[in-house]
Amino acid sequence: EVQLVESGGGLVQPGGSLRLSCVGSGFILSSHDMHWVRQVTGKGLEWVSSIDTAGNTYYSDSVRGRFTSSRDSVKNSFYLQMYSLTAGDTAVYYCAREGTGGHIDPFDIWGQGTTVTVSS
Amino acid sequence: EIVLTQSPDFQSVTPKEKVTITCRASQNIGSTLHWYQQKPDQSPKILIKYASQSVSGVPSRFSGSGSGTDFTLTINSLEAEDAAAYFCQQSSSLPLTFGAGTKVEIQ
Numbered sequence: 103e104v105q106l107v108e109s110g111g112g113l114v115q116p117g118g119s120l121r122l123s124c125v126g127s128g129f130i131l132s133s134h135d136m137h138w139v140r141q142v143t144g145k146g147l148e149w150v151s152s153i154d155t156a157g158n159t160y161y162s163d164s165v166r167g168r169f170t171s172s173r174d175s176v177k178n179s180f181y182l183q184m185y186s187l188t189a190g191d192t193a194v195y196y197c198a199r200e201g202t203g204g205h206i207d208p209f210d211i212w213g214q215g216t217t218v219t220v221s222s
Numbered sequence: 223e224i225v226l227t228q229s230p231d232f233q234s235v236t237p238k239e240k241v242t243i244t245c246r247a248s249q250n251i252g253s254t255l256h257w258y259q260q261k262p263d264q265s266p267k268i269l270i271k272y273a274s275q276s277v278s279g280v281p282s283r284f285s286g287s288g289s290g291t292d293f294t295l296t297i298n299s300l301e302a303e304d305a306a307a308y309f310c311q312q313s314s315s316l317p318l319t320f321g322a323g324t325k326v327e328i329q
Contacts, residue, residue: 137318147258147266147309149318162317196265206313208256208272212265 104128104211106197111216114187118220122182124197124213132175135200137209138182140193140218150195151182164190187220194218224248224312228321236329241297243324245310250290254314257286257295260323261306269308270295302328 110122124136138150151161151171159171170183180197194215201207225248235241245255253273258266268277270286273293283298297304305328310321 146322147311147320149320152316152318160316201271206254206316206318208268208311208313209258209266210268210277212267215265 106199106211106213108195108197108213108216111195111218113219113221115222116188116220118187119183119185120187120218122184122195122197122216122218124180124182126178126180126199129199129211131178131180131199132173134202135206136171136173136180137198137200138171139196139198139209139212140191141196141215142193148193152200153180184218187218189220192218192220223317224251224314224319226310226312226319226321228310228324230324231322232325232327234327234329235300237302238299241300241304241326243295243297243308243310243326245288245293245295245321247291247293247312247314251312251314253289254312255286255288255293256311256313257284258309258311259304259306260309266309297326300326300328304328 108124114120135154137152153159153171168186172181196215197213198209199211201210227246255273257270259269260266274286285296287294307323307325309323
């Protein structure tokens, strides 16, 4: 079965760091562009970051300079290292797989999400 | 950044009714507009891609139309299981952006 499983969320103090992991199964993760999308409880979806098949990374303005995406092909995993966290980063973080049909394809597989709470 | 304006925010409908949700982009995005369904406590699921292309496994009562800046998601003959939030998303350019969502409630 093709699936994504996130982990690494939790409670962290403002200014702290956290590393999210996303493990893929049933497919080769490095063959797809991969994305992180977050959602504040009860609110909309916000694209956070992505890594393409060449290893290039992209970030939203709200996290650029604080978050870093990376990938480990051996572990078939995708990561989001988050630094200098603020209350505004509190959300459920989803990893999502992009399809392979076009320039930027829609997300065809989503993980179940991992919750990040930034609070003192 | 491309802004997607979705309407309505909320819709309460009865089973078998037809639902129409619109998404307007702040600039021409061609057909790079996708629709997702998110049920309570679940992750989003792709419903329609590239404005009007069907997705394998999605019931045929879901359809999409539009191009350029104006797009529509239509749910024909709504079923109880369609109670969910619906989001549009553009993939024309980074940053990828989503509409604010439409919550569909079944009466």
